[in-house]
Amino acid sequence: MQKVAFVTGASRGIGKAIALLFGREGYTVVCASRTLNDLQKVVQRITDLGGEALAIELDVSILFDFQSCVKKVVEKYGKIDVLINNAGVVRDKLLLRMSENDWDTVLNINLKGCFNGIKAVTPGMMKNRYGRIINITSVVGITGNAGQANYASSKAGIIGLTKSVAKELASRNITVNAVAPGYIDTDMTDNLSDKVREELINQIPLRRIGTPEDVALTVKFLTENGANYITGQTISVNGGLYM
Numbered sequence: 001m002q003k004v005a006f007v008t009g010a011s012r013g014i015g016k017a018i019a020l021l022f023g024r025e026g027y028t029v030v031c032a033s034r035t036l037n038d039l040q041k042v043v044q045r046i047t048d049l050g051g052e053a054l055a056i057e058l059d060v061s062i063l064f065d066f067q068s069c070v071k072k073v074v075e076k077y078g079k080i081d082v083l084i085n086n087a088g089v090v091r092d093k094l095l096l097r098m099s100e101n102d103w104d105t106v107l108n109i110n111l112k113g114c115f116n117g118i119k120a121v122t123p124g125m126m127k128n129r130y131g132r133i134i135n136i137t138s139v140v141g142i143t144g145n146a147g148q149a150n151y152a153s154s155k156a157g158i159i160g161l162t163k164s165v166a167k168e169l170a171s172r173n174i175t176v177n178a179v180a181p182g183y184i185d186t187d188m189t190d191n192l193s194d195k196v197r198e199e200l201i202n203q204i205p206l207r208r209i210g211t212p213e214d215v216a217l218t219v220k221f222l223t224e225n226g227a228n229y230i231t232g233q234t235i236s237v238n239g240g241l242y243m
């Protein structure tokens, strides 16, 4: 039976690269986000290469919706082996200008979205005595960042969530890890000016901004046999920006 991977935020950027890689590697890929049209293009690329994929419209911040989606997927494919909680947003502002809504939106999508995904998939994974959960955090969840109190808090929260749930689920052969990208070339970072970009590259020992594929390959590794004994960890993919 083919393994099934559920990827949130699969319509663009890092999530799209993760979905395409899992599709190429023979997984059935469930691609979820709020924009069905974009998801269908990702699914098309996977099926064009002979893979199996499904597009599902989902707002990860709503637990009931996440649980309904997972139910549909399990009815169709029988199980979910891998969950990648990748969906995320930014609402950057200095704290004094940050509204309650800026805070709530980012925390609800980035952190509660991961909680919702884990809640939705774990009953099935526990029954199957197998699961691989990967949460996408960020370098700023480790270092903090001016102008990103909401985002950095959500990403630091993901690290605490990852460690706690890893401890709870380890006895059922479910591993839970986080991947912390540095600066990656996606829509999320494309508003950086050329000057800021150059300054940034000068701070990165590997002297380049990362690609979505750099992150996807690390996520994939965490689902392979070589990572069977890794749980509760945060793996940085940042070109050495933070060590």
Ligand SMILES: NC(=O)c1ccc[n+]([C@@H]2O[C@H](COP(=O)([O-])OP(=O)(O)OC[C@H]3O[C@@H](n4cnc5c(N)ncnc54)[C@H](OP(=O)(O)O)[C@@H]3O)[C@@H](O)[C@H]2O)c1
Pocket: 008, 009, 010, 011, 012, 013, 014, 015, 032, 033, 034, 035, 036, 038, 058, 059, 060, 061, 086, 087, 088, 089, 109, 136, 137, 138, 139, 180, 181, 182, 183, 184, 185, 186, 187, 188, 189
């Ligand atoms: N790019 C970077 O430099 C960087 C660095 C560190 C960490 N990260 C993290 O990596 C992840 C992916 O980022 P990216 O750079 O690929 O961003 P992106 O290009 O802006 O894509 C974000 C994805 O999240 C989805 N999304 C947003 N809100 C959602 C919601 N409520 N429900 C479901 N899906 C939702 C979006 O799809 P829809 O709009 O269709 O819903 C989109 O697919 C995020 O968690 C981000 O924080 C990125």
